Amino acid sequence: MSIENRIRHVRAYTLRGGGADYHDQDAGHWIDDHIATPMSVYPEYRQSRQSFGLNVLGTLVVEIEADDGTVGFAVTTAGELGAFIVEKHLARFVEGARVTDIEKMWDQMYRSTLFYGRKGVVLNAISAVDLALYDLLGKIRQEPVYALLGGPVRDELTMYATGARPDIAKKLGFIGGKMPLHHGPAEGEEGLRKNLEMIRDMREKVGDDFWLMLDCWMSLDLDYATRLAHGAAEYNLKWIEEALPPDDYWGYAKLKKQVPPKMLVTTGEHEATRWGFKLLLDMDCADIIQPDVGWCGGITELTKISAMADANGALVVPHGSSVYSYHFVVTRTNSPFAEFLMMHPTAEEIVPMFSPMLLGEPVPVNGKLKVPETPGFGVELNPALEKLRPYKH
Numbered sequence: 001m002s003i004e005n006r007i008r009h010v011r012a013y014t015l016r017g018g019g020a021d022y023h024d025q026d027a028g029h030w031i032d033d034h035i036a037t038p039m040s041v042y043p044e045y046r047q048s049r050q051s052f053g054l055n056v057l058g059t060l061v062v063e064i065e066a067d068d069g070t071v072g073f074a075v076t077t078a079g080e081l082g083a084f085i086v087e088k089h090l091a092r093f094v095e096g097a098r099v100t101d102i103e104k105m106w107d108q109m110y111r112s113t114l115f116y117g118r119k120g121v122v123l124n125a126i127s128a129v130d131l132a133l134y135d136l137l138g139k140i141r142q143e144p145v146y147a148l149l150g151g152p153v154r155d156e157l158t159m160y161a162t163g164a165r166p167d168i169a170k171k172l173g174f175i176g177g178k179m180p181l182h183h184g185p186a187e188g189e190e191g192l193r194k195n196l197e198m199i200r201d202m203r204e205k206v207g208d209d210f211w212l213m214l215d216c217w218m219s220l221d222l223d224y225a226t227r228l229a230h231g232a233a234e235y236n237l238k239w240i241e242e243a244l245p246p247d248d249y250w251g252y253a254k255l256k257k258q259v260p261p262k263m264l265v266t267t268g269e270h271e272a273t274r275w276g277f278k279l280l281l282d283m284d285c286a287d288i289i290q291p292d293v294g295w296c297g298g299i300t301e302l303t304k305i306s307a308m309a310d311a312n313g314a315l316v317v318p319h320g321s322s323v324y325s326y327h328f329v330v331t332r333t334n335s336p337f338a339e340f341l342m343m344h345p346t347a348e349e350i351v352p353m354f355s356p357m358l359l360g361e362p363v364p365v366n367g368k369l370k371v372p373e374t375p376g377f378g379v380e381l382n383p384a385l386e387k388l389r390p391y392k393h
């Protein structure tokens with residue numbers, strides 16, 4: 001095997017049922033239980049995020065095969081739309097290229113999609129190709145991706161858990177627990193009271209020394225977010241996450257100035273590319289930025305985002321992203337811990353974040369995660385799942 005290997009073929013598939021589209025869960029899951037969203041202004045869309053289409057996309061799987069038969073792959077949220085973009089547009093910049101030339105492929109994918117891309121599904125699709133290229137290069141070089149990124153700066157990752165049960169997360173050894181917010185501004189003062197009551201109740205359950213955080217999933221306005229933050233200070237809330245819509249950079253800049261001392265403002269999971277994150281950083285919108293590695297542009301873009309954040313004194317704690325986050329976080333001092341999304345329906349047990357799609361996906365043990373040393377990202381696509389290939393080029 002040689003780094004002179006060239007890419008023979010790119011294939012894009014779709015899969016349903018959890019996995020990279022982790023919101024695509026069965027009824028009754030904590031992740032779809034009256035969570036505050038930008039759609040909560042409409043009473044008919046308050047109870048379920050699936051009711052307004054949160055799970056419409058499904059998972060995109062990108063496979064990239066080198067001329068020696070080695071196959072790298074990656075998954076993200078982008079479904080059939082992403083499969084079209086990869087097969088009909090992006091594949092041309094990848095097939096025939098040297099497996100090492102990831103920077104050039106990324107640049108061509110990004111520049112060629114500017115007229116309809118820049119963020120959203122197009123960046124999800126570019127991310128999946130980028131991650132599959134890293135997986136392929138790691139497999140060809142017989143090295144884990146973290147070794148391609150300069151090597152680890154720590155032996156294992158410290159993890160916090162996102163889910164409905166921080167009290168159980170504490171028992172499982174996590175460093176902290178992040179809860180979803182349930183009521184948005186349209187649910188008035190009673191909703192605000194219920195939100196604060198939930199934090200108070202959880203603080204009582206977990207005691208003083210455990211981190212408690214709140215994920216607001218873009219649902220608030222500046223006034224409500226400020227009042228919520230000040231109300232939650234009494235319960236020592238560590239951070240308030242994604243309080244405002246992602247385009248409201250001005251609101252985030254004000255919120256960061258208005259929150260109580262010591263409370264952190266975090267955001268960025270729905271942001272993409274170095275330019276999007278440059279706005280967040282230049283405008284001093286957040287203490288911690290949270291790029292999703294499968295949505296922000298992949299590892300190639302995350303290295304740039306991370307360097308910029310480091311120079312601005314901001315931490316980078318990627319949103320979700322499973323192995324794609326773990327391999328990155330272990331290589332960066334300004335990413336001191338990582339997120340684990342509790343995908344068990346009641347958040348009471350640990351199941352792999354992208355379950356059931358990946359084989360070999362690592363999970364935290366006593367709140368610590370060891371990143372696999374196996375080549376590439378160290379996982380395989382579960383062959384028991386029936387994947388579709390809706391477009392062929």
Ligand SMILES: C[C@H](O)[C@H](O)CC(=O)C(=O)O
Binds near residue numbers: 217339
């Ligand atoms: C729990 C949140 O609403 C969302 O589903 C996940 C998320 O934003 C996060 O993990 O962060």
Ligand SMILES: [Mg+2]
Binds near residue numbers: 215217269319
């Ligand atoms: Mg979040």
